[in-house]
Amino acid sequence: MKSRPGNLAPHNESLFNAVLSTLDMVVFECEEDLSEFRLQGLPPDWWRQWVGPADCTVLDLGRCSPFLQEYLTSAHLAWAGTPGATEKSGPWTEPDRQGGSMTLEATALSIESKKVLLIERLGSGFKEMGTIVQRARERMLAEERTVKAYRKTETHLISKLEVSERTKDDVLALLQHLGLAALVLDERGHITFASDRGLEILGMTAEAVIDQEWEHALPLHKHDRVSIRELIDTVSVPRKTCVVCIEGPRPRWVEIEVHGDPRHPDRHIVIVHDRTELHTLRRVLNEQASFHDLVGKSPAMLRTYQLVRDVAQVDSTVLIEGETGTGKELIARAIHSCSGRKHRPFIAANCAGLTDSILTSQLFGHKRGAFTGAVNDQQGLFEAAEGGTLFLDEIGDIPQQVQTALLRVLQEKEITRLGEAKPRKVDVRVVAATHHNLSEDVVRGSFRADLLYRIRIARVQLSPLRERREDIPLLAQSFLGQICTATGKTIERLNPDTLRLLMSHAWPGNVRELKSAIEFAVISCKAKEVLPIDLPPEIISAPVVPSSSVWIPLPNRDEKSRFLAALSDAKGNRTEAARRLGVSRATFYRRLVELDIDPR
Amino acid sequence: MMQKKVCMLGGFAVGKTSLVRRFVSNVFSDHYHTTIGVTVEKKSVTVDDRDVMLVLWDLYGEDEFQRVRDSYLRGSSGYILVMDGTRRATLDAAFALQQTALQTVGTVPFISIINKADVRSEWEIDERTIEQLRERGWTVLFGSAKLGQGVEELFVTLATQIVHAAPIPRDCL
Ligand SMILES: Nc1nc2c(ncn2[C@@H]2O[C@H](COP(=O)(O)OP(=O)(O)OP(=O)(O)O)[C@@H](O)[C@H]2O)c(=O)[nH]1
Numbered sequence: 001m002k003s004r005p006g007n008l009a010p011h012n013e014s015l016f017n018a019v020l021s022t023l024d025m026v027v028f029e030c031e032e033d034l035s036e037f038r039l040q041g042l043p044p045d046w047w048r049q050w051v052g053p054a055d056c057t058v059l060d061l062g063r064c065s066p067f068l069q070e071y072l073t074s075a076h077l078a079w080a081g082t083p084g085a086t087e088k089s090g091p092w093t094e095p096d097r098q099g100g101s102m103t104l105e106a107t108a109l110s111i112e113s114k115k116v117l118l119i120e121r122l123g124s125g126f127k128e129m130g131t132i133v134q135r136a137r138e139r140m141l142a143e144e145r146t147v148k149a150y151r152k153t154e155t156h157l158i159s160k161l162e163v164s165e166r167t168k169d170d171v172l173a174l175l176q177h178l179g180l181a182a183l184v185l186d187e188r189g190h191i192t193f194a195s196d197r198g199l200e201i202l203g204m205t206a207e208a209v210i211d212q213e214w215e216h217a218l219p220l221h222k223h224d225r226v227s228i229r230e231l232i233d234t235v236s237v238p239r240k241t242c243v244v245c246i247e248g249p250r251p252r253w254v255e256i257e258v259h260g261d262p263r264h265p266d267r268h269i270v271i272v273h274d275r276t277e278l279h280t281l282r283r284v285l286n287e288q289a290s291f292h293d294l295v296g297k298s299p300a301m302l303r304t305y306q307l308v309r310d311v312a313q314v315d316s317t318v319l320i321e322g323e324t325g326t327g328k329e330l331i332a333r334a335i336h337s338c339s340g341r342k343h344r345p346f347i348a349a350n351c352a353g354l355t356d357s358i359l360t361s362q363l364f365g366h367k368r369g370a371f372t373g374a375v376n377d378q379q380g381l382f383e384a385a386e387g388g389t390l391f392l393d394e395i396g397d398i399p400q401q402v403q404t405a406l407l408r409v410l411q412e413k414e415i416t417r418l419g420e421a422k423p424r425k426v427d428v429r430v431v432a433a434t435h436h437n438l439s440e441d442v443v444r445g446s447f448r449a450d451l452l453y454r455i456r457i458a459r460v461q462l463s464p465l466r467e468r469r470e471d472i473p474l475l476a477q478s479f480l481g482q483i484c485t486a487t488g489k490t491i492e493r494l495n496p497d498t499l500r501l502l503m504s505h506a507w508p509g510n511v512r513e514l515k516s517a518i519e520f521a522v523i524s525c526k527a528k529e530v531l532p533i534d535l536p537p538e539i540i541s542a543p544v545v546p547s548s549s550v551w552i553p554l555p556n557r558d559e560k561s562r563f564l565a566a567l568s569d570a571k572g573n574r575t576e577a578a579r580r581l582g583v584s585r586a587t588f589y590r591r592l593v594e595l596d597i598d599p600r
Numbered sequence: 601m602m603q604k605k606v607c608m609l610g611g612f613a614v615g616k617t618s619l620v621r622r623f624v625s626n627v628f629s630d631h632y633h634t635t636i637g638v639t640v641e642k643k644s645v646t647v648d649d650r651d652v653m654l655v656l657w658d659l660y661g662e663d664e665f666q667r668v669r670d671s672y673l674r675g676s677s678g679y680i681l682v683m684d685g686t687r688r689a690t691l692d693a694a695f696a697l698q699q700t701a702l703q704t705v706g707t708v709p710f711i712s713i714i715n716k717a718d719v720r721s722e723w724e725i726d727e728r729t730i731e732q733l734r735e736r737g738w739t740v741l742f743g744s745a746k747l748g749q750g751v752e753e754l755f756v757t758l759a760t761q762i763v764h765a766a767p768i769p770r771d772c773l
């Protein structure tokens with residue numbers, strides 16, 4: 001195939017062909033009437049392959065591509081225009097003979113009244129541009145997809161949120177309607193929700209608890225906090241509960257029930273039940289069985305409790321009368337604790353077996369140098385008990401001279417320290433106790449009548465234990481519990497035979513004797529219950545007293561022999577002998593003197 | 601045989617090439633290969649018992665980088681506005697192209713098609729919008745190049761409108 005050199009043929013044909021080959025371009029010159037397009041120079045290979053083996057020197061309009069046909073019908077606009085005008089077709093794609101495709105672009109231009117048509121194959125530059133556009137569009141599509149996915153998720157979440165908000169509102173309404181008292185704790189132990197009823201029971205506001213750590217928000221005693229923490233740490237089935245006190249001006253007793261949140265194992269739902277009323281009722285019931293440290297629910301004891309309450313309300317001097325070991329000091333303490341002086345000191349003094357001067361100095365204090373050995377100024381018990389209560393045990397034993405001084409103190413409400421002249425004001429309530437019959441002492445002349453009337457303004461008489469035997473099981477159980485706690489032993493109960501023995505014993509040493517007996521038994525006991533064999537021998541061997549019988553005080557001779565026996569059993573150890581007899585050491589010594597026993 | 605130039609217009613990746621290839625060669629590819637410039641394909645349809653050769657100009661999709669050249673549109677007897685149901689923005693591209701076409705080739709017949717009906721659940725173009733298009737006087741078809749749904753109908757309907765709109769040439773009588 002050889003192109004026919006046309007009018008456009010340059011002088012240097014080989015240069016012209018080289019340019020065309022480099023530009024990958026075919027050049028046609030057009031007849032004036034547009035009837036024929038004549039090839040100029042050498043066409044590139046792709047052109048020959050595309051148009052086929054036929055003679056390609058003339059462009060066959062009938063066989064050329066529809067795009068080119070369309071373009072050539074409009075291209076004469078450029079040709080009709082001013083010389084030098086060009087018009088590009090824009091790129092178009094044609095299939096090549098190898099089953100691929102190529103992108104071409106045509107340009108119509110007029111040069112010196114000649115109409116020229118250029119067809120170039122768009123090469124690597126164009127392909128690069130295509131790749132960039134392709135990538136840009138793919139990226140835009142991917143971004144659109146991402147945005148769409150986000151939007152979808154957002155819509156989904158919003159609708160879910162709406163549903164869950166609605167559900168939450170419903171559940172809340174239900175919760176409030178049911179009056180369920182509940183708190184929700186998150187994984188950090190912060191309160192994230194509290195129902196109205198819950199707040200009401202706790203006596204708190206939402207602001208005070210929401211987003212607060214429960215341990216800080218709830219006013220609890222330390223041991224109650226520990227109990228709740230244990231519940232939270234070991235959420236178990238069946239569910240455990242604990243009753244705690246929400247402290248405050250109006251303390252609330254609540255039962256706490258902790259559930260694991262089924263959806264979040266680290267979160268907890270706390271159900272609160274108001275148990276204040278139950279607790280109050282139970283306390284009233286318990287109070288009837290015990291009062292401060294006093295134990296017993298016999299009619300005699302219940303009367304005593306009431307008397308103590310009444311006496312506590314007034315500030316007068318009280319005389320407590322009762323046999324040894326009946327708990328006179330406990331009564332004195334109870335009066336103090338129930339009285340307006342409860343936050344001030346309670347001081348107990350035993351007046352038995354003390355000489356005149358020692359007792360005077362003890363009670364009223366002394367000035368330095370008041371007597372040999374008074375190296376410092378010393379305040380007395382009256383001053384020490386300022387504002388509180390002074391308990392004078394064994395008041396019947398105080399020497400006459402001290403009785404006189406005491407009487408003056410009670411009348412004047414002032415004391416004078418030994419060795420001083422100036423009296424000092426004191427505000428002390430005196431509670432005195434005696435096992436004597438002071439009226440008899442007055443008749444005998446050993447106790448001042450005016451002092452007796454002065455101290456016996458109020459009077460509490462304690463029954464001996466033998467007159468309130470029904471309290472023995474309660475007392476024994478209570479002592480058993482106390483002693484076990486103190487010693488760390490675990491003895492659960494008293495064997496029925498043991499109890500029978502305790503019930504039938506005469507208890508000359510009263511409650512103190514009973515306590516010593518239980519102490520003795522706990523030491524001996526090897527089992528889970530106290531057996532008769534564990535009791536002190538004098539209780540096991542003592543003749544059984546029918547429970548209905550009245551205790552007849554033993555005549556002095558018998559008492560003397562009991563004291564002697566106790567001393568010999570205790571191998572002369574007076575403390576042990578007193579313990580065995582169930583009497584205080586003070587009483588023991590006093591009785592030794594009274595019974596004329598020489599302890600050696 | 602009567603030849604009619606028809607342009608495929610629409611935003612990028614709406615499925616112009618896919619519709620043409622499904623119609624002409626009955627093939628489809630999930631792979632996206634953007635059209636640069638124009639590819640011309642031919643296929644004849646029968647309208648009122650007469651064969652009409654449709655010369656389909658598959659143009660590149662218009663976006664902010666590539667405006668459609670007026671020269672490509674010139675001489676069209678009709679055009680097809682393609683939208684992608686899953687991308688609402690392709691509706692705006694269709695509006696703009698319709699204006700361009702109107703200015704370049706005048707009031708020739710056109711048909712709009714919302715493509716990708718096979719993924720209808722993902723469509724962003726709702727019934728209300730479609731109703732509004734129809735109220736504007738647009739013919740709105742639904743189709744899927746992927747499944748071949750509505751494709752034949754699309755081209756035949758347009759060919760029919762073109763034939764009916766054009767005065768019948770003397771030599772065809
Ligand atoms: N699901 C689905 N995808 C389709 C359909 N039609 C086309 N696609 C896909 O959409 C993408 C774009 O298709 P093309 O036909 O290249 O779109 P175009 O309009 O020619 O794109 P440009 O040439 O870039 O303007 C491709 O990945 C196709 O596989 C369809 O009916 N359904």
Ligand SMILES: [Mg+2]
Pocket residue numbers: 616617618633634635658659660661
């Ligand atoms: Mg395409």
